[in-house]
Amino acid sequence: MRESLAIRFSAGGETAVQRRYEILAQELRGLILSGELKVGDPLPAERDLVEITGLGRGSVREAIRILEIEGLLSPKKPGRKGVSVVQNASDQTVQRQLELFIGGDSVSNDHLLQARMVIEPALARIACDMRTDDDIEAMRAINARIEAIGNADRGALVQLNLDWHSQMFAASHNDLLVAIAIGLTETQHRAGVMGQYGSQEHVRLMVEAHGKILESIIARDGERAYRRTYLHLRGYADTLAKKNPREFDLTPLNPR
Amino acid sequence: MRESLAIRFSAGGETAVQRRYEILAQELRGLILSGELKVGDPLPAERDLVEITGLGRGSVREAIRILEIEGLLSPKKPGRKGVSVVQNASDQTVQRQLELFIGGDSVSNDHLLQARMVIEPALARIACDMRTDDDIEAMRAINARIEAIGNADRGALVQLNLDWHSQMFAASHNDLLVAIAIGLTETQHRAGVMGQYGSQEHVRLMVEAHGKILESIIARDGERAYRRTYLHLRGYADTLAKKNPREFDLTPLNPR
DNA sequence: CTCGATTAATTGGTATGACCAATGAAACGG
DNA sequence: CCGTTTCATTGGTCATACCAATTAATCGAG
Structure with a gap:
């Protein structure tokens, strides 16, 4: 017909x-x-x-x-007013797709680390200019909770660490970079590649590193915040490197 | 039942x-x-x-x-062997979702520019370490074609400019960062925010800038490649800024 | 027996019709 | 006037049927 x-x-x-x-x-x-x-x-x-x-x-x-x-249409609900509504694609759709892409075997862990080393220190630097007092307070609060629970609850520790980083990213107030950074960080943490950290000593070092980064952001010292964040990440990378050899050198990302 | x-x-x-x-x-x-x-x-x-x-x-x-x-299943085809096949989510799905996210009004053009200024210079630096001779040759070829067509065909010019940048990204051999960078760059270029550039003088400057970046990558001078790429982007940003005032300062991304 | 052509089976693409469950608006009753 | 009941709307789901494309199987000519 x-x-x-x-x-x-x-x-x-x-x-x-x-x-x-x-x-x-x-x-x-x-x-x-x-x-x-x-x-x-x-x-x-x-x-x-x-x-x-x-x-x-x-x-x-x-x-x-x-x-x-x-992400362009809202989920529907049954019932009289349940029709789809036009909406903006959200940051979450970006995160989801990044996680699916990285989760496959197209992206090596070293490449993921390298990407984080490009983006996260830069976000710390931007945060120095854009942060509000509320951002500072939120970061401080999360770090305090990390210090409080210590290595008692592994799952909570991972989540709080993620939260701290997300909050630091958010202080940049660049939603695009934040979405990307969270996508990268979450994937790596959820992948469980970091099951090793969790000793009391590790937690202490983490809290200390977070504290130094936070100090720099409070002081609005962009170069210092960049450097601290880079070193924080590299410390993490070096821990991993003890278990698996590097595919290539990550260090050209070091500023100056 | x-x-x-x-x-x-x-x-x-x-x-x-x-x-x-x-x-x-x-x-x-x-x-x-x-x-x-x-x-x-x-x-x-x-x-x-x-x-x-x-x-x-x-x-x-x-x-x-x-x-x-x-992106986890291949598209199906009719016929006896047309079933879906499991596949890795591709870089293209990441690009698509970035474009949809940025295309909405959640992301300002300034934030997009800022993101590019974080990622693209870093890619140039990484490219210095990872490039092959083929990468160099490909970039040189594209730049030559840009010089050849000049401002004769606006559409082709935009596409070739995109191609050049994509090729530069690809020289980093980090598929994750490449996917992200292409997603950002394509969105901005396709958005037509850059309809203004196209004079013979603009093209000449573009070719020159590409040439200087390429030189640095050939010489494996990471700092210089970073700086050149940053300046190339800033030149573009400044052109835009003449039309619309900045929402915030982009410059903290300048290295050193 | 071999190879090309024909036929058949498999599989996704699409339409139709039907019924359920949830929701919100309208009708109703106190 | 307000709370309750009723009912129309809308998405969620299933069953069935047929088409088109593709591949496998079959058949026939040499």
Whole structure:
């Protein structure tokens, strides 16, 4: 009944069929990115979209699902007002994708470390200019809790360490870099590559390192904060290096 | 007939229902990330998964679609051997998500510039250590083509400029940082924020800047490559700043 | 027997129709 | 006027059916 809508496009030498739900997803994405659909605008109900597009409900649902995973549409809720709503892709979608990418075996641990050594010291430096007093207080509070629990609870220690770093990143007030940095840091910590640290001595050193970084940020001494953060990371990297040999030299990232 | 499988979990104070396709997606994702399903392993056919899981075909398809968007499953093809295959999430999924995040209005152009100024000079420095002769040759070739076409074709100029930067990033041989850097650079260039550059003089300056960066990388002079790349970016930023006032100072990223 | 052409089986893509559960609005009753 | 009940809306899910593409199996000619 319906003439062939088969649209073909060349992609990498191959010829792929453009599936209907893909087309619809593209169109909706275009409407959102071009601003014709603004953040907060509700999408028509699934059954309305079926009428509008002439597609089946399954195809409509798959198209919506795609944009939902990309972060451009809110998850739906059943009920009378449960339609999808246009939203901005969140920092969390960036983190998720970074974690999935790094989690695969395309990225070596050394490359991940190298990336962290590029970004995290720079964030510390930026934080020196942009921090507020609240940022300082938050960082201080987390470090105090780390000192308090010591190595009693391994899981809590990992989480608090993550929290401290996230809070330091947040003090830069650059949401883009923060999202990237958290994605990198979380992946490495969750990977359990750092199951070794947890002795009382390790915790003491960690608290001390955090303290020195915090001091520098309070003093708004960018160079010092950069250096302290770099050394903190390198200490961590060196601990790892005792177990596995390095693939390549990480050190060119050292400032000055 | 089927007892309620409704699983609830608290998320941010709210209580959300876990939908069936979400559960299946989670399970499959878990199998992949834990390594029980390895890269290259084919998934059972949709109808087989229907039998295995007891779900409807629509739910199975939505679950698969989610993992496909996340990059963990290959797109399917019709035909007898068209089943999904497990794969690593690619750098492209990272780029896509960065572009979607930045494309929304959560990230200001100044924050994007700041992020680039953190990452790109660092990549130039790393490239000094890791580059091969092929990298050098590729960069030289692209720059030559830029010089050749001049400002004749605006679109081609933008693309070639992107290519040059991508090639420079690639010379670092850190796929993670490369994916991030390309995501940032592409977004800014595609956003058309740089429609202004295109005069013959601009092109000449661009070629010159690229040339100086390349020289430094050839000489393996990391500090110099870092500095040149930083200045190249700052020149671009200053051009933009003439049109729109800065939100904040970008300069703390200057090395030394 | 070998190889090319034809046929059949497999698999994803899509549509239709139906029913449930949750939600919120409207109608109702005190 | 307010609380309760009813009901329409909407997403979630399943079952079934058919098409199109692709590959495997079969068959036939030489």
